[in-house]
Amino acid sequence: xxxxxxxxxxxxxxxxxxxxxxxxxxxxxxxxxxxxxxxxxxxxxxxxxxxxxxxxxxxxxxxxxxxxxxxxxxxxxxxxxxxxxxxxxxxxxxxxxxxxxxxxxxxxxxxxxxxxxxxxxxxxxxxxxxxxxxxxxxxxxxxxxxxxxxxxxxxxxxxxxxxxx
Ligand code: PNS
Numbered sequence: 623x624x625x626x627x628x629x630x631x632x633x634x635x636x637x638x639x640x641x642x643x644x645x646x647x648x649x650x651x652x653x654x655x656x657x658x659x660x661x662x663x664x665x666x667x668x669x670x671x672x673x674x675x676x677x678x679x680x681x682x683x684x685x686x687x688x689x690x691x692x693x694x695x696x697x698x699x700x701x702x703x704x705x706x707x708x709x710x711x712x713x714x715x716x717x718x719x720x721x722x723x724x725x726x727x728x729x730x731x732x733x734x735x736x737x738x739x740x741x742x743x744x745x746x747x748x749x750x751x752x753x754x755x756x757x758x759x760x761x762x763x764x765x766x767x768x769x770x771x772x773x774x775x776x777x778x779x780x781x782x783x784x785x786x787x
Contacts, residue, residue, distance in 0.1 A: 627709035628652040628742075631700050634659050635667045636776045637678050638758060640750035642685070644715040647744060649688040656707060657682070661697040668759055669783065671695050681773050701736040712741040717751045 661671045679693045696703040729741040763784040768777035
């Protein structure tokens with residue numbers, strides 16, 4: 623039987639506990655999981671792609687029982703990346719109804735570009751449903767305890783990065 627390889631694509635700028643919850647749950651369902659971090663030269667990120675990949679890799683290495691998860695980066699179309707890796711499965715987390723419209727566009731566009739691609743949605747654990755990378759960046763730098771929302775490594779890097787800018 624073919625191995626079921628799932629891609630979890632995103633900006634991961636930075637990775638949050640909500641992302642990690644989805645990654646851990648996916649790793650129990652699929653044979654292999656690829657965390658695919660987007661490189662988009664037209665978008666301004668807080669962390670460079672190198673930093674996003676390194677941070678994510680460090681977190682994955684620190685977690686138990688997820689040996690089937692690997693971290694990668696990609697540019698261009700997600701469907702082309704999926705084809706290159708031999709996967710036709712995309713997994714996205716869904717937090718609230720407000721996510722739905724964008725996710726529907728994304729899924730429909732990917733399906734139009736490659737009809738073999740299937741996108742699966744996983745409801746984010748309710749305790750993380752209000753967390754996004756953007757909202758975390760918005761509260762960082764003001765002394766709030768970020769470890770409730772992001773792994774310790776990310777909280778530390780956010781503080782360090784804010785000192786640099
Ligand atoms: O974490 P994000 O920013 O919500 O992730 C968005 C992502 C990376 C899944 C999406 O922007 C993407 O797939 N970009 C690659 C370009 C592409 O394939 N676009 C067509 C689908 S909209």
